[in-house]
Amino acid sequence: MSRPATDRRSEILDAVVDAIIEVGFTDMTVADVASRAGVSTALVHYHFSSKDALIAAALRAASDEDKTFRNELADGEGTATERLVLVLTRSLPEPDDASWILWIETWGETRRSADIREVMADLNGHEHATIVALVEEGMRAGEFVVADPDGAATRLTALRDGLAIERTLFGTGQGTDELLEQVRAAIRYNLDLTPARFAELTQS
Amino acid sequence: MARLSPDERRRAIIEATLAVARRNGLGATTVRDVADEMGTSSGLVHHYFDSMDEVLAVAFEHAAGADLERARAVVAEAPTATEQLDAFIACYAPAQSDWTMQLWLDAWAEAARRPALRNVSQRLNRAWQELVRSIVADGVTAGEFATDDPDAAAWRLLSVLDGLALQVVAHEALIGRDEVVAWTRAAADRELLPSAPAATRAATRTRR
Numbered sequence: 001m002s003r004p005a006t007d008r009r010s011e012i013l014d015a016v017v018d019a020i021i022e023v024g025f026t027d028m029t030v031a032d033v034a035s036r037a038g039v040s041t042a043l044v045h046y047h048f049s050s051k052d053a054l055i056a057a058a059l060r061a062a063s064d065e066d067k068t069f070r071n072e073l074a075d076g077e078g079t080a081t082e083r084l085v086l087v088l089t090r091s092l093p094e095p096d097d098a099s100w101i102l103w104i105e106t107w108g109e110t111r112r113s114a115d116i117r118e119v120m121a122d123l124n125g126h127e128h129a130t131i132v133a134l135v136e137e138g139m140r141a142g143e144f145v146v147a148d149p150d151g152a153a154t155r156l157t158a159l160r161d162g163l164a165i166e167r168t169l170f171g172t173g174q175g176t177d178e179l180l181e182q183v184r185a186a187i188r189y190n191l192d193l194t195p196a197r198f199a200e201l202t203q204s
Numbered sequence: 205m206a207r208l209s210p211d212e213r214r215r216a217i218i219e220a221t222l223a224v225a226r227r228n229g230l231g232a233t234t235v236r237d238v239a240d241e242m243g244t245s246s247g248l249v250h251h252y253f254d255s256m257d258e259v260l261a262v263a264f265e266h267a268a269g270a271d272l273e274r275a276r277a278v279v280a281e282a283p284t285a286t287e288q289l290d291a292f293i294a295c296y297a298p299a300q301s302d303w304t305m306q307l308w309l310d311a312w313a314e315a316a317r318r319p320a321l322r323n324v325s326q327r328l329n330r331a332w333q334e335l336v337r338s339i340v341a342d343g344v345t346a347g348e349f350a351t352d353d354p355d356a357a358a359w360r361l362l363s364v365l366d367g368l369a370l371q372v373v374a375h376e377a378l379i380g381r382d383e384v385v386a387w388t389r390a391a392a393d394r395e396l397l398p399s400a401p402a403a404t405r406a407a408t409r410t411r412r
Contacts, residue, residue, distance in 0.1 A: 108230075155364065158364050158371060162367035
């Protein structure tokens with residue numbers, strides 16, 4: 001029994017991500033992707049017009065997964081502060097984290113490809129907008145007062161990204177617990193919360 | 205290219221590699237590209253280097269290491285730890301057109317596949333962290349800063365800077381070098397002057 005076309009398509013896209021992580025954007029070939037996915041090169045060409053189109057589709061699919069996961073965290077239960085902590089800490093990497101390796105690979109390409117730039121701008125914009133919305137929600141709920149929600153969102157994602165790069169590539173710096181604590185502390189500072197008030201808002 | 209010493213040859217290969225990497229990216233730079241850039245054969249490159257990984261690692265160290273040396277020199281000139289930290293931040297914060305930052309992004313992207321490049325970027329990263337750690341530790345000794353963990357504080361400051369640089373260079377976010385400098389300084393104040401209330405800290409900073 002042959003599998004539905006949508007399964008085939010997503011298997012091909014998973015194979016693209018594996019290939020990017022293993023051999024990189026430059027050396028990845030359509031034939032390599034086809035053999036990883038266990039399909040013919042012709043079938044890959046049937047679904048995608050070019051290597052660039054294939055890469056863009058794979059990144060878009062990976063980005064959609066990230067966005068869906070983030071939306072679930074942001075729309076979940078709890079105070080806005082609690083959900084901010086979740087959005088920023090559940091995205092922290094393990095060493096050799098495949099998803100982070102993919103995005104680290106992709107950052108290097110953003111200046112060289114308009115399609116990739118668009119996917120990354122969209123993904124980055126989604127995280128920024130999610131965090132700003134949570135900060136504004138927290139302010140409306142009287143959890144905290146922040147002068148510059150936009151700047152706070154940029155600073156918080158910057159710290160998380162910087163820690164994640166170090167952790168993903170070198171596995172050094174600090175362990176998972178320390179990273180968690182650093183991001184939590186940064187949230188506290190950026191929202192101008194005392195440790196006691198922060199604990200109260202994140203106790204559940 | 206007649207009569208170059210081995211050192212000069214290696215240097216010429218490095219320069220050619222950086223010229224190609226600037227156009228195509230570090231990961232897409234091949235032995236053939238470098239040879240073409242020099243108007244010579246791939247054999248010459250192979251004669252002076254064991255692998256393309258080694259060529260890329262040495263080229264990256266040459267370009268990114270120069271930034272570190274410059275920062276060390278500027279930091280050494282500053283009289284107080286506070287001014288040393290400001291000097292470091294000014295050196296490290298990228299402009300949007302920053303070519304070295306793009307090299308760093310390329311090196312990170314290639315790190316998983318190229319051990320030599322990974323080792324160089326890890327070593328340089330640690331050297332930057334050590335520079336910040338020593339500034340912070342000196343500041344604590346001099347009574348300018350207060351922290352019980354200069355090592356962790358240095359990692360955090362470097363991480364904020366890396367993440368902000370990423371926003372500027374890769375994401376083309378609507379923040380510029382000035383914001384990167386201002387926000388990193390604010391983060392440093394928060395890290396290193398924990399007992400002073402925010403308003404006092406801001407005032408102290410402006411007066412200085």
